[in-house]
Amino acid sequence: MLKVQEIRELIKLVDQSNIDEFVYEHDGSKIKMKKKTAEAVVVQPAKTVIEEVQAPKAAVQAPVKQEPVVEPAVTESVKETENLHKIVSPMVGTFYQSSSPDAESYVKTGSKVSKDSIVCIVEAMKLFNEIEAEINGEIVEILVSDGQLVEYGQPLFLVKPE
Structure with missing residues (x-):
């Protein structure tokens, strides 16, 4: 396999x-991969019906003083996440943190991992696929919850490389 x-x-x-x-x-x-083929889609413009609506008479209000919008400063945590490696799902399936419901999780926040460490399982079509870290480092954050449906390419973990 x-x-x-x-x-x-x-x-x-x-x-x-x-x-x-x-x-x-x-x-x-057996592995079968198929690209999506472009399909011709015919779009017909919908008929638009415009009704004239009279605006209600507005009550006289005092002008509202608007406060200037202040952009928040870039925090250190945002800068730190740019240096983190994302372990992504290689397929669509269900995310599991352990091999069985009563077993210990493969990794937790703060766990040290190596390239071949198993970090989780993604179940797809009744097949349980072990996902490896592919990098040496420390798990900083687990981005999905146990039993959650994940998409292809969806980040599962953030790892601080060593």
Whole structure:
């Protein structure tokens, strides 16, 4: 069976190529990738009906003094998140922090991880896919909750690289 990183590489290669569909079979496993094809969509303008509405007579009000809008200063936390690595979901599925409901979470905020550390599981089509950190560092934030549906490319964790 292919590892998640190998599947990601295949996705990138298929995405960058002129191939519309790709099928890989090995030892009873099958991976099928298909690009979305452009579909012609015919849009007809809707008829617009404009009704004349009379504005109600406004009551005389004292002018409202508007306070100037003050832009908040860029905080240190925003600067820090720019230096963090995002571990993203390689597929659409359900996020799980542990291998079973009564098991300990793979990682918590503050946990040290290495490139091959398993950080979570994403279940897709009844298959449980272990997601690896792919970087050495410390988990700063867990961005999704246990049992939450995640999308392809959605950030799952923020990691402070070592």
